[in-house]
Structures are given as structure tokens and as C-alpha cells.
Amino acid sequence: MTQPTVQLKDLNFTYPGTTTGIFDINLELAQGELLAVIGASGSGKTTLLKAVAGFVTPQTGKVMINGQDLTTARPRLRNLGVVFQSYALFPNLSVWQNIAYPLKVRGVTAAQRKEKAIQMVERVGLKGFTERRIHTLSGGQQQRVALGRALVFEPQALLLDEPLSALDAGLRVEMRDEIRSIQKQQGIAALHITHDQEEALSMADRVAIMEKGRLVQIAPPKEVYDHPATKSIAAFVGQANLIDGVIKNENLVETPIGTLKTVAQKRPPQSKVCVLIRPENVIPLPEIPTEKGRENIFACSVTNDRFLGSIRRFDAEVKGQVITGETARRTGMKAIKIPEEGVQLLDN
Ligand SMILES: Nc1ncnc2c1ncn2[C@@H]1O[C@H](COP(=O)(O)OP(=O)(O)OP(=O)(O)O)[C@@H](O)[C@H]1O
Numbered sequence: 001m002t003q004p005t006v007q008l009k010d011l012n013f014t015y016p017g018t019t020t021g022i023f024d025i026n027l028e029l030a031q032g033e034l035l036a037v038i039g040a041s042g043s044g045k046t047t048l049l050k051a052v053a054g055f056v057t058p059q060t061g062k063v064m065i066n067g068q069d070l071t072t073a074r075p076r077l078r079n080l081g082v083v084f085q086s087y088a089l090f091p092n093l094s095v096w097q098n099i100a101y102p103l104k105v106r107g108v109t110a111a112q113r114k115e116k117a118i119q120m121v122e123r124v125g126l127k128g129f130t131e132r133r134i135h136t137l138s139g140g141q142q143q144r145v146a147l148g149r150a151l152v153f154e155p156q157a158l159l160l161d162e163p164l165s166a167l168d169a170g171l172r173v174e175m176r177d178e179i180r181s182i183q184k185q186q187g188i189a190a191l192h193i194t195h196d197q198e199e200a201l202s203m204a205d206r207v208a209i210m211e212k213g214r215l216v217q218i219a220p221p222k223e224v225y226d227h228p229a230t231k232s233i234a235a236f237v238g239q240a241n242l243i244d245g246v247i248k249n250e251n252l253v254e255t256p257i258g259t260l261k262t263v264a265q266k267r268p269p270q271s272k273v274c275v276l277i278r279p280e281n282v283i284p285l286p287e288i289p290t291e292k293g294r295e296n297i298f299a300c301s302v303t304n305d306r307f308l309g310s311i312r313r314f315d316a317e318v319k320g321q322v323i324t325g326e327t328a329r330r331t332g333m334k335a336i337k338i339p340e341e342g343v344q345l346l347d348n
Pocket residue numbers: 015016018020021039040041042043044045046047048195
């Protein structure tokens with residue numbers, strides 16, 4: 001197995017005089033991997049990034065970068081490219097001069113740094129803007145400069161702290177693809193901090209979820225979404241209907257909306273569970289089917305119906321319980337169907 005680029009071992013850091021920080025962090029960032037760290041505000045994402053970057057020094061544990069123990073090394077010596085939410089660019093310098101700056105502080109000759117900076121200007125899609133001053137650029141263009149500046153000195157890894165949160169929605173989506181493609185092209189490992197779970201799911205090779213300073217699940221995006229380790233992760237990642245249930249047998253679970261068929265599972269009868277149903281698994285039916293024996297179909301009344309362009313998000317009330325669904329269909333509905341594969345069981 002190839003050596004991980006960044007390896008965090010049993011890392012603990014508490015802010016002086018507080019009980020907040022990050023606890024028991026174990027994480028490996030493979031070469032070329034983009035790992036997104038998500039979590040609620042205050043869960044410790046930025047603190048984790050600061051520990052990797054060297055802006056805080058953990059009380060215990062190790063930060064290894066390409067096999068070297070850099071736990072207490074100064075930030076500069078770690079050779080990591082960092083992009084923050086606020087771009088922190090030099091307003092009085094041009095695009096290429098901003099990008100060339102890290103090369104200047106590293107003692108690269110003037111001719112070489114101009115050549116490298118101009119190559120990077122093109123790589124981040126700013127050809128034609130080389131001589132422009134920073135204040136004449138849009139937010140997205142400034143973010144490209146920040147990315148170029150973080151990559152120009154061929155860092156060991158890239159640390160991105162909410163790099164897109166200052167951009168408007170459309171540009172944010174465009175820049176996701178852009179950052180991803182530049183990161184892949186460069187073959188560089190990246191730790192991407194974001195509070196935007198959609199951004200994390202769409203960009204990352206793996207997603208790490210933080211809660212109260214701890215990593216609670218690390219897995220590929222699809223696995224985190226389809227098989228969240230806990231109820232709180234299910235609620236945090238994507239939209240979720242979470243209802244209480246009691247296991248009846250290996251295929252059935254009793255819930256407030258009625259008996260739900262599930263795929264075969266091994267929990268013993270009477271176990272209390274949390275039932276997770278994602279909105280896309282709530283299928284609207286225009287009529288209540290008359291035939292008997294129809295499983296997982298429930299008569300409902302629609303209490304809210306939101307038009308979101310390509311889809312509708314609706315609230316269907318079934319026996320006093322609201323189940324949110326999403327559909328591209330435009331027709332009315334009298335019942336919902338929840339396929340058994342769409343019924344996930346989590347510990348309660
Ligand atoms: N310098 C500091 N001194 C004391 N406590 C701090 C300091 N910086 C952050 N904290 C606390 O540490 C916890 C984690 O903060 P951190 O900034 O890492 O969270 P975050 O997940 O990045 O949040 P956000 O999404 O809001 O940026 C919070 O409770 C915060 O109040």
C-alpha cells in the first residue's frame with residue numbers, strides 16, 4: 001500500500017482554558033484523494049485543519065505528512081497549500097504577482113517565478129487576466145487566484161477551508177467542478193472543510209463527519225448517504241425522514257404510519273430502531289390501490305407541496321406523521337409508496 005500523504009494519529013487538541021477542541025482524531029489522506037470534512041457549526045472542522053496546517057499544536061497525537069512527523073513543525077515548514085474562505089490576496093499586486101508570492105518567499109529567482117506563476121494562471125482558468133489587479137476581479141476569479149497561489153509551489157497537500165462559501169450559489173457549483181478537476185490534474189491530496197453537505201457529497205472521494213470535536217464516520221459519499229452510521233448523521237447528510245420503529249420480524253417493522261416491509265435484517269423482534277426513509281424513496285401514487293395485500297402503501301393527505309423547479313418536495317401526512325418526499329411528477333397524490341429497499345434501520 002502506498003504511504004498516505006497526511007496521517008493523523010490519536011490527535012487531541014483542547015483550546016487553552018476550555019473543554020472544546022478535537023478529540024481522538026485518526027485519519028489518513030491517500031495520495032491524490034479529496035477528503036471532505038463536514039459537520040455542524042462549531043463541530044471542530046477548522047480546528048482539525050489548523051492542526052494539520054500547524055496553526056495549533058495538538059497536546060497529544062501525531063501529524064505525519066508524507067511519512068515525516070511534523071506535529072510541532074511551524075506552518076511554513078509543512079509545505080502545504082492553504083485556501084481560506086477569505087482569499088487574503090494582496091490587493092495592490094497583479095494576478096500573477098499574487099500567485100508568484102509563495103515562490104518569492106521560498107527564494108525562487110524572479111525569472112523562474114514569473115514563468116511558473118504564468119503557467120499556474122492558465123491552469124486555474126485566468127488566461128488573459130495575468131496583469132489584472134485583484135480588486136477588479138469577481139469573487140470566483142479571486143478564488144481561482146487563491147487556488148493558484150496555494151498550488152504554485154507544489155505543496156505536499158492542499159487544505160481548503162470553506163473556499164466556496166463567499167460565492168453565490170451558481171458560481172459555487174461551477175467552482176466545485178473546477179477545484180475538483182484541478183486537484184485531480186495535479187494529483188494532489190486535499191482536505192476540504194465545508195458545512196455544505198451537498199458540496200462534500202459531490203466533490204469528495206471520501207467524506208468525514210465531525211460531531212463535537214470527534215470524527216463519527218468516514219466513508220465514500222454514497223455510503224455515508226445510504227448507510228449513515230447514526231441517526232444524527234442521517235439527519236445531517238441530505239434530507240431524512242426519521243421515525244421510531246419496533247422490529248416485528250426479519251422483514252417487518254412497526255411504525256406510527258403502519259407496518260413497513262424491509263429487506264431481510266438480523267435485529268431481534270421487539271428491538272427499538274430508528275427508521276430512515278430518504279425523500280426520493282417516498283413515491284407518490286395518484287390513487288389508493290384497491291387490491292388487498294399491497295405492502296408499504298399508505299393513504300395520505302398532502303399538507304405542503306413546494307415547487308423546486310425540476311422536482312417537488314411534498315409533505316404527506318400519514319396517521320398524524322409527516323413524511324417528506326421528492327418527485328419529478330406533477331400529478332396529485334392520494335397515497336405514498338415506500339419500496340422496501342428504501343427503508344433503512346438505524347440504532348435508536
Ligand atoms: N481560539 C479559540 N479559543 C477557544 N475556543 C475556540 C477557538 N477557536 C474555536 N473555538 C471553539 O472550538 C470549537 C470548534 O470550532 P471550529 O472553528 O473548529 O468549528 P467549525 O466546525 O469549523 O465551525 P464553523 O463551521 O462555524 O466554522 C467551537 O466550539 C469554537 O467556539
